[in-house]
Amino acid sequence: MAQFKLPANSRVKPGKDHGGAKDAPNKREFQVYRYDPATGENPSVDQYSIDMDECGPMVLDALITIKNEIDPTLSFRRSCREGICGSCAMNIDGTNTLACLKPVEEVKGPVRIYPLPHMPVVRDLVPDLTNFYAQYASVKPWLEAKTPPPPDRERLQSKEDQEKINDPSACILCACCSTSCPSYWWNSDRYLGPAALLQAYRWIVDSRDESTGDRLDALEDPFRLYRCHTILNCTKACPKDLNPGKAIAEIKKMMTDRQH
Amino acid sequence: MSLVSPLNKVLGLGSAKGGSEHWWVQRLTAVALIPLGLWFIFALAGLQDFAYSTVVAWFSRPLTSIFMILLVLTVSYHSYLGVQVVVEDYVHGKVIKTVTLVLTTFAHIFVGCAGVYAILRVGFGA
Numbered sequence: 001m002a003q004f005k006l007p008a009n010s011r012v013k014p015g016k017d018h019g020g021a022k023d024a025p026n027k028r029e030f031q032v033y034r035y036d037p038a039t040g041e042n043p044s045v046d047q048y049s050i051d052m053d054e055c056g057p058m059v060l061d062a063l064i065t066i067k068n069e070i071d072p073t074l075s076f077r078r079s080c081r082e083g084i085c086g087s088c089a090m091n092i093d094g095t096n097t098l099a100c101l102k103p104v105e106e107v108k109g110p111v112r113i114y115p116l117p118h119m120p121v122v123r124d125l126v127p128d129l130t131n132f133y134a135q136y137a138s139v140k141p142w143l144e145a146k147t148p149p150p151p152d153r154e155r156l157q158s159k160e161d162q163e164k165i166n167d168p169s170a171c172i173l174c175a176c177c178s179t180s181c182p183s184y185w186w187n188s189d190r191y192l193g194p195a196a197l198l199q200a201y202r203w204i205v206d207s208r209d210e211s212t213g214d215r216l217d218a219l220e221d222p223f224r225l226y227r228c229h230t231i232l233n234c235t236k237a238c239p240k241d242l243n244p245g246k247a248i249a250e251i252k253k254m255m256t257d258r259q260h
Numbered sequence: 261m262s263l264v265s266p267l268n269k270v271l272g273l274g275s276a277k278g279g280s281e282h283w284w285v286q287r288l289t290a291v292a293l294i295p296l297g298l299w300f301i302f303a304l305a306g307l308q309d310f311a312y313s314t315v316v317a318w319f320s321r322p323l324t325s326i327f328m329i330l331l332v333l334t335v336s337y338h339s340y341l342g343v344q345v346v347v348e349d350y351v352h353g354k355v356i357k358t359v360t361l362v363l364t365t366f367a368h369i370f371v372g373c374a375g376v377y378a379i380l381r382v383g384f385g386a
Contacts, residue, residue: 130266138271220277226283255279259284
């Protein structure tokens with residue numbers, strides 16, 4: 001049956017106050033989810049104070065300041081710090097987004113930072129994305145065509161056809177959308193989730209791809225595709241302003257188009 | 261630690277090769293319920309009074325009976341499809357899921373039959 005309480009080992013306890021810049025005039029409080037599987041302890045929420053005059057404007061800058069200056073044990077993923085790698089996806093102030101694109105200024109009160117929701121936690125803010133990446137692999141995210149490419153050049157595409165895949169190709173697989181989707185929370189073992197479906201769509205509408213029918217066949221399933229109940233948290237969460245909700249709706253329309 | 265590869269788990273039993281029909285019929289019944297529901301509300305509100313004899317007389321008209329049967333069957337079927345999705349979403353144990361799906365199916369068929377029986381009974385004045 002549906003579970004209404006977190007399992008005993010997932011319940012979050014109040015954690016340590018690590019201090020920091022308590023007396024700075026421009027200080028901000030950060031409440032960060034901590035979990036270390038090695039200790040066998042439940043997760044906790046630790047407190048840090050940061051002097052924003054000495055720190056960059058984004059939440060990622062604050063996390064890096066915490067790690068460098070207050071608490072080197074804090075774990076999180078980050079790489080490009082400009083919204084193109086998708087590593088620093090986390091739940092900030094109750095919303096999934098990229099820490100590097102989220103200004104601290106936009107958050108009122110203490111900045112609450114949690115890992116992406118409903119994923120197994122490896123440590124602190126690092127979620128286990130194994131299943132998420134396997135779902136991406138399952139939609140065969142590569143070009144499939146029987147027609148050989150012209151011997152002297154690449155496969156050509158009209159400008160209009162390229163425009164169809166511009167947006168879905170801009171997905172950075174940060175998992176903000178899928179992990180914001182309640183349907184994905186309850187059924188991520190069978191529902192592919194908005195990110196994988198957006199990528200499935202990207203190859204379905206690619207004018208050079210010749211596997212459209214096979215791709216639709218693979219999605220013709222009550223769980224893989226149709227667990228989407230148009231909640232649209234995905235589109236709201238996307239830090240790249242993409243529209244996975246619309247892509248899923250387009251796939252459903254194609255499913256009926258080939259029936260009627 | 262599972263030794264099954266993550267991709268193998270995602271692929272699972274493969275595509276069920278179905279789902280679009282379910283989705284389509286759920287929308288179709290939803291669209292049908294707009295005129296049927298409006299008709300029911302306005303026709304009922306338009307009666308001069310709610311005395312037993314007035315309502316029975318209204319029910320006994322052939323078109324009323326036909327629209328009422330359509331309404332009851334469409335509501336039952338739409339609800340059946342919707343409840344099935346809710347069960348599949350939230351009920352995860354294999355046995356309890358199957359039992360719940362069977363029971364909700366029976367319940368919806370029963371409600372549909374009971375509704376049609378009642379309408380015919382009133383309509384034919386039995």
